[in-house]
Amino acid sequence: MGRTYASTVSHRRFKWVILVFWLVLAAASGPLAGGLTDEQDNEISSWLPADAESTRALEQQAALGSDPDLIPAVVVYEREDGLTAADLAAIEDDRAQFDGIDALSGEVTGPIPSEDGQAAQLVVPLDMGDGGWEAIAPLVDDMRDVATDGPAGLETWITGPAGNAADSSEAFEGIDGALLFAALGVVILILLLTYRSPVLWILPIFSAVVALFCSQALITLLARHADLTVNAQSASILTVLVIGAGTDYALLLVARYREELRLHGDRHEAMTEAVHRAGPAVLASGSTVILGMLCLVFATMNSTAGLGPVAAIGVGVSLVVLMTLLPAMLVICGRWVFWPVRPKFGSPEPSATGFWARVGGLIRPRPRAVWVVTSLLLLAACLGMFGLNAKGLSQADGFRGTPESITGQEVAARHFPATAGNPVYVLAGAADADEVADAVTGTEGIGAVEPPEVTGDAALIEAALADPADSQAAYDTIDRLRAGLDDVGDGEALVGGNTAVNLDVQTASQRDNRVIIPLIMVVVLLVLGLLLRAVVAPLILIATVVLSYGAALGISALIFDWTLGVGTTDSSFPLFVFVFLVALGIDYNIFLMTRVREEAFDHGTRRAAVIGLGATGAVITSAGLVLAATFSVLGTLPLTFLTQLGIAVALGVLLDTIVVRSVLVTALNLDLGRWMWWPSRLAQVRDEPDTAGGDDVVRVPTPRTRQDAPQDVRPTS
Numbered sequence: 042m043g044r045t046y047a048s049t050v051s052h053r054r055f056k057w058v059i060l061v062f063w064l065v066l067a068a069a070s071g072p073l074a075g076g077l078t079d080e081q082d083n084e085i086s087s088w089l090p091a092d093a094e095s096t097r098a099l100e101q102q103a104a105l106g107s108d109p110d111l112i113p114a115v116v117v118y119e120r121e122d123g124l125t126a127a128d129l130a131a132i133e134d135d136r137a138q139f140d141g142i143d144a145l146s147g148e149v150t151g152p153i154p155s156e157d158g159q160a161a162q163l164v165v166p167l168d169m170g171d172g173g174w175e176a177i178a179p180l181v182d183d184m185r186d187v188a189t190d191g192p193a194g195l196e197t198w199i200t201g202p203a204g205n206a207a208d209s210s211e212a213f214e215g216i217d218g219a220l221l222f223a224a225l226g227v228v229i230l231i232l233l234l235t236y237r238s239p240v241l242w243i244l245p246i247f248s249a250v251v252a253l254f255c256s257q258a259l260i261t262l263l264a265r266h267a268d269l270t271v272n273a274q275s276a277s278i279l280t281v282l283v284i285g286a287g288t289d290y291a292l293l294l295v296a297r298y299r300e301e302l303r304l305h306g307d308r309h310e311a312m313t314e315a316v317h318r319a320g321p322a323v324l325a326s327g328s329t330v331i332l333g334m335l336c337l338v339f340a341t342m343n344s345t346a347g348l349g350p351v352a353a354i355g356v357g358v359s360l361v362v363l364m365t366l367l368p369a370m371l372v373i374c375g376r377w378v379f380w381p382v383r384p385k386f387g388s389p390e391p392s393a394t395g396f397w398a399r400v401g402g403l404i405r406p407r408p409r410a411v412w413v414v415t416s417l418l419l420l421a422a423c424l425g426m427f428g429l430n431a432k433g434l435s436q437a438d439g440f441r442g443t444p445e446s447i448t449g450q451e452v453a454a455r456h457f458p459a460t461a462g463n464p465v466y467v468l469a470g471a472a473d474a475d476e477v478a479d480a481v482t483g484t485e486g487i488g489a490v491e492p493p494e495v496t497g498d499a500a501l502i503e504a505a506l507a508d509p510a511d512s513q514a515a516y517d518t519i520d521r522l523r524a525g526l527d528d529v530g531d532g533e534a535l536v537g538g539n540t541a542v543n544l545d546v547q548t549a550s551q552r553d554n555r556v557i558i559p560l561i562m563v564v565v566l567l568v569l570g571l572l573l574r575a576v577v578a579p580l581i582l583i584a585t586v587v588l589s590y591g592a593a594l595g596i597s598a599l600i601f602d603w604t605l606g607v608g609t610t611d612s613s614f615p616l617f618v619f620v621f622l623v624a625l626g627i628d629y630n631i632f633l634m635t636r637v638r639e640e641a642f643d644h645g646t647r648r649a650a651v652i653g654l655g656a657t658g659a660v661i662t663s664a665g666l667v668l669a670a671t672f673s674v675l676g677t678l679p680l681t682f683l684t685q686l687g688i689a690v691a692l693g694v695l696l697d698t699i700v701v702r703s704v705l706v707t708a709l710n711l712d713l714g715r716w717m718w719w720p721s722r723l724a725q726v727r728d729e730p731d732t733a734g735g736d737d738v739v740r741v742p743t744p745r746t747r748q749d750a751p752q753d754v755r756p757t758s
Contacts (some may be wrong), residue, residue: 397658
């Protein structure tokens with residue numbers, strides 16, 4: 042960053058203006074940030090691709106007067122030795138009570154007895170209306186209280202779309218606060234271990250929390266007044282992203298500031314130099330993440346497209362806060378904030394003989410062998426990707442554990458041949474209604490078909506599936522039905538319903554994987570090219586991060602199978618992991634390579650590679666641990682997709698920081714030398730003669746500012 046900006050944020054008087062500004066803004070943002078939950082849109086339409094057939098079917102259902110917000114609850118009753126007369130009377134009594142529900146849309150269907158006489162079910166159509174996601178859980182809880190008040194030995198479950206929605210809603214209940222406190226807890230622990238100071242950790246954490254509140258407030262305003270789509274998933278990811286990324290930027294800035302305090306007697310000058318030197322790397326890293334997230338707006342899935350702006354806003358606000366508020370607070374506090382190990386003016390830089398300097402010294406004699414072996418090991422880990430089945434999670438696999446709706450679904454599948462509460466809806470022209478109904482009836486995998494409901498010039502045909510609604514067999518039935526209706530009648534027939542929705546989500550997610558992943562790679566490549574002013578280095582860095590991504594997916598697939606007992610994952614999983622690993626993982630390469638480039642002008646690339654590793658190794662490792670820890674917090678949630686996402690991103694970040702950045706990239710720098718910077722003029726700077734030993738790989742600081750005393754003695758104003 043420019044020295045003018047750097048001197049402004051560390052100015053003796055302007056630092057107080059910056060502090061007051063952010064304190065006032067954070068106080069004003071608090072109430073708005075708390076309202077983000079109210080602005081979340083978790084309805085089906087906020088997740089679906091806008092042009093999918095099932096989406097258009099929903100729209101036509103609404104036009105026909107059919108309720109697209111209808112969510113059937115399926116109440117399943119079972120007695121293993123057969124239902125008794127008392128059981129049937131209790132079920133009839135439940136039906137009468139369900140008939141009085143305010144949210145009831147239409148009539149309660151049933152009791153529907155099973156052929157074996159051991160079970161029965163009621164189908165209760167519910168209309169959530171404006172209540173939506175928030176209203177379903179308490180309503181289903183009330184229904185469960187009613188259904189369980191029956192004869193001893195009669196077991197009951199509420200399942201179907203309403204039961205699944207209620208369990209999902211309860212899984213997200215209180216998630217924002219739980220994630221925030223869990224993320225802050227692990228970050229504070231890592232910062233205490235990193236800084237070894239009981240005080241210093243407070244400033245990065247305070248800055249990250251301010252960034253979170255301000256970003257949540259801004260997103261709330263945009264959701265309220267600019268139609269920005271926010272759902273529970275994107276709000277959860279926002280929390281861990283802002284805390285993790287914000288703390289990463291803080292770690293880099295604090296590390297460079299501590300280094301400069303050893304070179305300057307005045308802390309304001311030290312901060313000016315730190316912001317000037319570290320600012321470009323932080324800005325480039327943040328910009329890369331922001332641009333990578335914004336690529337998601339080109340996704341066809343509304344939920345994926347909505348995540349892009351939400352995440353970009355969070356990272357953008359974090360970037361501004363951490364590069365203004367944190368420098369101001371650090372210079373206000375002075376050197377004592379590093380207690381008990383305060384960096385004294387003129388003291389040697391510890392990284393000169395630190396762990397990562399020694400690692401660089403070990404790689405230096407045989408860099409080609411190191412990067413070849415490391416690459417082969419990562420490629421071997423990539424083989425696990427062949428076991429990653431990203432074709433969507435079933436409803437049972439979507440939860441960690443077995444909530445009531447899943448147990449009820451399994452019980453219903455044992456006793457009833459067709460899936461209740463998950464009908465297939467076919468929308469057609471009134472003139473084609475009978476012909477379309479006959480085609481639906483003749484489709485393999487379709488159970489009972491209701492007579493067409495004709496309204497004006499349109500018709501609605503409702504049919505039952507013969508297989509579980511989230512099974513591959515049901516998806517195949519939807520494909521057959523759509524193919525069979527292509528040539529039926531004169532108009533277009535649309536197939537909708539929950540199974541059709543899930544199938545369209547899978548198709549759209551796979552398309553987004555093919556389109557968005559290459560787009561993000563191009564964007565990141567351009568940012569690296571502009572930052573490093575080279576062609577070779579950006580290409581190599583992109584290749585290393587993609588290799589790390591593949592290895593993370595491969596190892597994650599094994600972890601999912603061995604520990605979670607789940608062999609599948611969501612269709613959008615590869616894209617989400619790629620976005621976070623490439624956009625965030627490239628940060629560490631940016632931190633390293635900007636330092637290597639800075640040192641290469643004086644020492645040549647090969648020696649600069651070891652200097653850069655020694656100088657940035659500790660802080661980058663700490664940053665990686667912070668980000669991995671914050672994303673691993675997602676693993677505490679009872680939803681399989683978020684748990685899988687947290688595991689994969691945490692694993693990928695650790696691979697990036699410990700293996701890819703420290704070993705692979707350093708070995709490539711040492712092997713290629715100045716040609717890493719081709720075609721820039723830095724490619725003409727020859728390397729210094731190699732020296733023996735590892736103690737001299739990082740320059741020993743020398744004072745840049747003469748002062749009578751090594752410590753700050755001026756007032757803090």
